[in-house]
Amino acid sequence: MLVYKAVRQRFAQNQELCTMMETFRQMVNECIRIGLDNKISTLKKFSSNHYHDLKKYDIQSRYKLTAISQACGRLAQMKRSIREGRTPKSPYVQKPYLVSCYGFKINGMLLSIPVGDRRYVHIILNHHTQAILSDKSLKVKSFVITPDSISLGIQKEIDETKCDNVVGIDRNLRNVTVGNSDKVTMYNMEDLPKITYRTKKVTSSFKRNDHRIRQKVYSKLGNRMARRVRQFLNRISKDIVSKARESRSMIVLEDIKGIRKLYRKGNYQGRKYRGMMNSWPFYELQRQIQYKSAWEGIPVRFVSPVRTSILCPICGSRTQEDMFQHRQLWCSSCKRTIDRDVVAAMNISYKGLQRFCNPSGLSDEAMKGNLGTPVILRADGSKLGLKARSR
């Protein structure tokens, strides 16, 4: 199985590269214009009919090929959004950048990018990038340069791990619960809604009626919020994947694509509630878990979310919501209350076990085979990284 990842680092600007990036942006936009006019979005048709239209750009021909492929990708993305009934974003590129998978070299700490006439621009790779690239099984396939950063696309061959266990992951607004019938870990994420709430409060306090400054301030604050959320989830996903690797477990998630439809205008919910639920970063966590576990060779599977937080994971009968305790479920046949999120994580792991490890077994058998409640551990999501550093 081939897996991909990117390493990103900052680098000092170079006048020649800046000019190339701007030319590349113009080329991509020109290709998009041609594609829209002639209704072409496939690479083959485009390069055979319109490659010569890029003659006027003074850049090496290898970059013309990647510009065409970038434009085709953007046009295909636009077509997909139209087909799926979404409002398409403008396919045109705003910021200068440069992508290529041809002709670059990496020699120790130097990355050499061809600029024409057998000349190269050299970029020094930092210690972090060098440490990652020192792994000989990796191949560097491409690079992307933007005015302040460079990303290298790396690839490696890995075999999927043969798994002995299954862990289910239940994603909620205020916690992420990971586990199976033996052990359940709850990651506290109370801080995440606070980050988005505070950012909204600051942006709403901006009173000056000038859209240029407003746009600048909003984008700065929005980017900061996105970085903080990514960083927060990064600690959790890293911990989940490393524990799954240690216990040789398959990761099972609920397929909750389209959950935002539940929180649209006209669903009899308040504005604040809808705002909170729509800023819930469930997909970002899934994306991080998926790429990290792919890199380690851990399989990630999806199950349907139907009835995961209703059925009792111990006896399989229907539970009732506990009237006196928040987010607790009461099972009348086991005569006990269980945490709703623990129930969901256990049920997801059973569903995964039944579906992907033991296709012939029935769900009831899987449930009856696992009597008893698991050990419940609690971890604070915001402090995970700090603990690891202090050790």
Ligand SMILES: [Zn+2]
């Ligand atoms: Zn029960």
